[in-house]
Amino acid sequence: MQIQLQQLVPVPLRDKLEQRKSDIWNTSVTFNKGEWVKIKAPSGTGKTTLVHTLYKLRDDYEGAVSWGGKSLRNYRPAETAALRQQTVSIIFQDMRLFPNLTARENIELKRVLTAPPYYEATVIDAMAEKLQVAHVLNQRAGLCSYGEQQRIAIIRALVQPFEWLVMDEPFSHLDHNNAGKAAELIATECTKRKAGFILTDLDEDTHFAYTRNLLL
Numbered sequence: 001m002q003i004q005l006q007q008l009v010p011v012p013l014r015d016k017l018e019q020r021k022s023d024i025w026n027t028s029v030t031f032n033k034g035e036w037v038k039i040k041a042p043s044g045t046g047k048t049t050l051v052h053t054l055y056k057l058r059d060d061y062e063g064a065v066s067w068g069g070k071s072l073r074n075y076r077p078a079e080t081a082a083l084r085q086q087t088v089s090i091i092f093q094d095m096r097l098f099p100n101l102t103a104r105e106n107i108e109l110k111r112v113l114t115a116p117p118y119y120e121a122t123v124i125d126a127m128a129e130k131l132q133v134a135h136v137l138n139q140r141a142g143l144c145s146y147g148e149q150q151r152i153a154i155i156r157a158l159v160q161p162f163e164w165l166v167m168d169e170p171f172s173h174l175d176h177n178n179a180g181k182a183a184e185l186i187a188t189e190c191t192k193r194k195a196g197f198i199l200t201d202l203d204e205d206t207h208f209a210y211t212r213n214l215l216l
């Protein structure tokens with residue numbers, strides 16, 4: 001499914017945008033199926049605003065965001081739910097785990113949202129082993145460190161079907177070694193699904209073989 005941004009301008013950023021050049025804001029951009037897109041964004045330029053807009057968590061913008069040729073403004077609630085279950089998965093900057101559920105329950109909730117589930121339950125253990133968080137799977141997410149929570153949030157995003165993965169600073173709490181392992185797992189899962197991704201981060205990085213590098 002193609003994603004199109006047409007003259008997108010978030011209302012809270014309207015005045016700031018005139019002061020700098022951007023590959024995303026107030027222009028026409030198309031992301032084609034399977035692209036691996038990096039969006040470099042200095043602090044405060046609207047990374048999180050963009051990610052939340054793409055996921056239809058906010059609609060305080062001018063212009064249009066379309067998924068599969070249809071403006072998000074015209075998505076009915078059931079269509080939005082289907083989009084989030086089948087087409088787009090997300091890793092939030094602030095993780096958004098349920099603190100009173102265990103790490104495993106947080107992931108499991110997402111895994112069973114599609115029927116039949118995309119993966120067997122055992123994949124959770126395999127992914128947790130790879131990212132070195134197997135020991136916290138039965139611990140309440142709220143008690144996990146930020147680095148552990150970030151890896152749990154990454155696994156949660158990977159146990160559902162998707163054509164696009166949207167990531168907001170997904171490695172901000174990870175050391176170089178753990179970020180590398182997480183990037184490897186994400187690359188494997190995207191390749192398996194022939195999926196694209198949009199990753200926003202503050203700086204340049206070499207975690208992935210990006211097909212496009214843009215500036216917010």
Ligand SMILES: Nc1ncnc2c1ncn2[C@@H]1O[C@H](COP(=O)(O)OP(=O)(O)OP(=O)(O)O)[C@@H](O)[C@H]1O
Pocket residue numbers: 012013041042043044045046047048049050
């Ligand atoms: N609803 C809103 N009302 C007013 N201002 C807002 C609103 N949403 C975002 N902003 C402002 O828009 C700017 C961009 O916010 P955003 O959280 O998207 O930045 P970011 O690039 O993700 O920042 P960081 O790198 O610090 O996480 C900030 O100055 C923020 O205060």
